[in-house]
Amino acid sequence: MINPSTRSPVWQARLPFIAFLVVALAVPALLTSGFQLRLVSLICIYAILSMGFNLLYGYAGQIAMGHQGFFAIAAYAYALLQLKAGLPVLAALPLSLVICALVAVVIGVPLLRLRTHYLAMATLCFGLVISGVANRWIDVTGGTGGLLIPSITIGNKTVDRTTLYYLIVAATALVLALQNFIVSSHLGRSLQAIRDDDRAAAALGVNVAVQKLRVFVLSAVIAGLAGIGFAVVSRQVSPSMGEFPVLVSMLTIAVVGGLGTRYGPILGSIVVVIAPQFLTRFGDMETLIYGLCLLLFLIFMPHGLSGMIKSLGRALSGRLARRTPPRLAPKHAVKKGVGR
């Protein structure tokens, strides 16, 4: 069966997803230390965050530099709903996401009228307001120290590290499936149309304003989900979740992984989470090397790791195809090689 929107056999489209699942599920058996498990959890969490950002920026072309704000808002809501309102986890989680969505709607409706640099700056302002308030509203947010997150309990038992990890993997798989569904459907196409030429998209019947708001809210909720995950893994929520370094990570993951690709977020997250571990041995040079790598990726790998893998795939299959001599049959429907 051919997947019509990517023109490649379905098994090929599913393959990376299955690979991800297999690797992710096997990890606890392969790794021994809790620290390493935590790292992989972080990869998944950043992957979720980036998939949301990717939908908004990579596919829909809306540069939002305030998504770290949603990362923080949902986490704070999750903490406060449990600590101050006494809600159980099963209620706090969805409610936090709802709050996140509401904020996104309130912010999105006026903001999405802006474009490019102005949208970037306005969303950055939003992010700065959130982190500013989080740092200062000591009574509610705990100030710079943040708040402690109660551990998740099922019945009377605290959920242990491995189970938590599996929950996070499940969440990542869910978001990944959701992303892939959107991207391979007419929704993904309409987002890309908005990115490439929103006037023409409107002329073809795409309700640009509504679609932009929808993807903004969705990506904010996904960012919020990642935020809650981060807070649960770190056992605390702090203002640093809404600050500049998170934005830099998001942008780096987008650049390194490849904007507007399905697996770019995961690939980018692996690099962005793992690489600093190797960089610490350079001590003081860490920042410099990080910046240099980011720049090199930007210049030489515009489509990121995902793009590089695709080109490799195409080069390989092209070489295979060239082994068989081309048959001159112009009337027949042309079957392209194993495709995009």
Next chain:
Amino acid sequence: MRTQTASRTPIDAPQLMSIRGGIKRFGGLVAVDNVSFNVRQGEAVGLIGPNGAGKSTTFNLITGVDGLSAGEIFFKQENITKTPLHRRSAMGMARTFQIVRLFSGLTVLENVMLGFHPQLVDGFIPSLLRFRKVAADERRCAQRAMELLQFVGLAARADDLIAHLPHGQQRLVEIARALASEPGILLLDEPAAGLNDEETAGLGRMLRLLNDDGLTILIVEHDIGFIMGLCHRIVVLDHGAKIAEGNAASVQSDPKVIEAYLGTGGAHAKN
């Protein structure tokens, strides 16, 4: 020259689209000055005029890209003057642009598939709930899009990126995309611009075929020969106002039209 043959004259056909008293001001400049004309079902109407006559602006008014300063537009007997741009497409208006506006990040096939957008499930949550329908729709759209590409002769390039296509082929993709929505009226803004003689002839044949099949066409063009060969009726604009209307013969011999063109270098008239 396209004459109205007795067997298939659209004269009595119902009005599909009409613009009445259309006025568009940009600051102090009146780009479209009280323009009224209609297009009947099954007709091919040409909109011509020297440079700066207001043809593209009129087009933008009809399709909703620009808003009217005064006047009304009717489509299928409905007043669509206030209808937003994206809804006019769903109502059956499809258009191409003077400068090809394809989506550079999508392949040729995906571009054409976008033409189906208004017919597909609207919204993220409804799509999620009806995921099976979405998948089936995707297959159906891909198939239909391939058929359209076959019609314009570009099936072989379905998976190519737009940037890899020469200008003439990009035009054809744009037309295929416009046809995807099975429109009631196809509006073409200078489709022959940038095409060589062979491509222009091929385009003319294709449009003729579509119109014979019943597709209503409104076309803006500089190439008067192209218009004469395709259109039942021609509307002539000059300086934003309508100066003549009629079939090819009457328009060609209209002294006002001749003056408008000669006055601004009427070497455009190829016939």
Next chain:
Amino acid sequence: MDKISVLLLAGLTNGSVYGLIGLSLSLIYGTNRVINFAQGDFVMVGAMSAILFMVTYSLPTPVALLAVIGVVLVCALALEFAVYRPLVRRGAPPLTIMIGTLAAAIIASGIALLIWGANQLYVPNILSLDPITLGPLTTNLQQLSIISAFVIFLLVTWFLLYRTSFGLCVRATGANPRVAQLMGIRSSRIVRFGFMFSAFVSGISGVLIGPLLGGQVSMGVALTVKGFMAAILGGLGSPFAAAAGGLVIGLLETFVAGYGSSLYAEPIIFLLILLVLLIRPFGLLGDFEAVRR
């Protein structure tokens, strides 16, 4: 000295720096539609280099100043050749180039960290910090020099842009880059001017404000953001509106802190700018400039 004057002076001082950064950002934007995220780091480099040349190497002040200017100009060239040109060559859109300048900012702070470490250092003052009384105001030469520098740079920019033929080319590029190129204006020269002049202005600002703000490698980002706010507030196209925007932000900062809540001053400023953007996306003076052009 009464409260208003204190706040006024402090606001104008900080505002001058923000205004100059905003002016620089606006200028660069006018040459190539790129937001230079490394602009604040030029200020940082200026301030930190002042420490390097005046304290570490104990150079006499005029020589040290020249050295600082040299360093900053080299940074501008590095930005152009290592970041801007390669990205443009591979056809990157302006937003991607902006991320490139962000990478440059990270690289700059990375190098700065290696040289100066992360702590706040004392930047030597060029002019005296002894209090001077001007009527009801108490200030000092350093503070006055910043405000004067602001005015001087504004005049210089105005002269360059409106009284030289090169400035005409710069403005033409800002209005319509493609047409300007078609008319024979070499965009590469315009772009280089944008980077170097902006670096020069920011570097000097850094040397002047360093003693008052303190010199820390991390100061770059905050300054870039405030400078960007200034440029947006005034409207990205006009350097002068951006400069005015900077003053507005500086004054808002001190007055909100002084009369409102000093704790929430920063978030309130950001919120205000957010609101301005929502109401007038092209900046407070954006329309004014559009008419004037």
